Amino acid sequence: MTAPGERPGPPGTRWPRTDRGRLVLVLLTAAAVTAFTATVPLLRDFFDLRVYYGTVHTWAHHGGRIYDYRVPGTGYGFTYPPFAAVAMLPLALLGRTTAIVVSLLVNLAALAVVLRVLAGPQRRRQGWYRWALCLCLLALFEPLRDTFGFGQVNLVLLALVLGDCLLLASGRGRWAGAGIGLAAAVKLTPALFIGLLLLAGRRRAAGTAAAVAAAATALAAWADPAASRFYWTEALWDTSRVGRLDYVSNQSLQGVLARLGETGRPLWATAVLLTLCVWVWRGRRAVAAGDWTAAFALTGAAACLVSPVTWVHHLVWLLPSFAVLLRAGRPRTAAAVYAVPCTSVVWLWSDDASGLDGFLGGNAYAWIALGLLLGLPAGQPRAARPPLARSASATAPAPSPDSPATTAVADQPESSSDATAAATGVADAAVRDGVRSPSSEPTGSTRPAASKPQSSSARASSYTVKPSSL
DSSP states (O other): OOOTTBOOOOTTOOSOOBHHHHHHHHHHHHHHHHHHHHHSOOOOTTHHHHHHHHHHHHHHHSOOOGGGOOOTTSSOOOOSOHHHHHHTGGGGGSOHHHHHHHHHHHHHHHHHHHHHHHHGGGGGGSHHHHHHHHHHHHHHOHHHHHHHHHTOSHHHHHHHHHHHHHHHHHTOOTTTTHHHHHHHHHOSGGGHHHHHHHHTTOHHHHHHHHHHHHHHHHHHHHHOHHHHHHHHHTGGGOGGGTOOTTSTTOOSHHHHHHHTTOOOHHHHHHHHHHHHHHHHHHHHHHHHTTOHHHHHHHHHHHHHHHSSOOOGGGGGGGHHHHHHHHHTTOHHHHHHHHHHHHTTGGGGGSSOOOHHHHHHHTTHHHHHHHHHHHHOOOSOTTTTSOOOOSOHHHHOOOOOSSSOOOOOOOOOOOOOOOHHHHHHHHHHHHHHHTSOOOOOOGGGSSOTTSSSGGGOOOOGGGTTOOOSOO
16 A cells, blocks of 8 residues: 555655655755765856956947957957847846846746757656756756856757747747747857758748848847948957867867867868768758657757857757657666766866877767767657557457457556656656757856966866956
């Protein structure tokens, strides 16, 4: 008999089945996560937010130029398209501390949107227990930690893009593309998702995305013609504004080649072309099957690889890939792949990425993105469904005394309380329900305090030196 307050679990489970036991497990997990994150460098002192804040205040209050501002004590300033500065103008009305609070709240809201899209309508069936474990695991993910620590915008852009994924998957595609267009106007990397819409034959959505991006860019040109002219004719092509391409935080194909000493553009262009060919092949299969979550996940992985600069915090674009792995019934693969970016392992080669160990370990996150692009299960959204081609009334045999009639029921979600399965069950349900149908900031460096964060040589154990106050 089940005790009061106890919920039945799978036979033989050793994990708590009562709310009290689950609460204890969640608290212990949260304590372990806190202890782990306290032992790795993660305090970025909102360096990127300092760039945004200083740029906007200089531009709005002192008549300064957007691309002339530099964070005090460093050589780094604003590197996004001019519309990003227009979108961040509300920062000019805020104080420094308020700006930090708003940044945290906006990123939390964006994370909620991302989880909502990946979890879908079945998110309510997961309960507080699985959600709590899921959040604990998300807190370990280095790209997500750095997004909050730097005060970055990539999570907001991911939420905008996944909003279009939800519209397309649910058949409400009238405004699909608007989120992608806004994201592409803020940073160039999400523009690859316009290519996905064209690949899927969604010309209206692609047109919407292009029109929104163009309108936002035109608005920025009207607000500051000189800044727009400078960005599109000079700043965009000046890689020195971004930072060292061979710095270990750059986990793109260009970063891998730069660390090998191969700086020639023909080789990089060839690698990019091959990567895009794989993306077209795999993405086409996904959209042909109506597997929009996989299509967007593949595009996120491809964007990270082909972008000239992909700092570690840009890799939040890989989050949808883990949801796809879970939906495909590969929780162990998802857990193993997810665990690598939680360890900050690439920083072991921050000084020297030479040799075989440096080639493999120093580029670990790039290999993960490449592996997901090549091996992510895609184009199989119906595989998990019971193979019932006809109704039960048409196929069920008549009952007999020797063989009583039975009623077939759909498989129910497992209630395993295993920490990984519990936390990732959220995304598993997500994708099962209906979500299937050089212009980068210089602060990819983990040491924003240094005068040149991207060229600092201290090892990972010491890259949390704080820059001057915001």
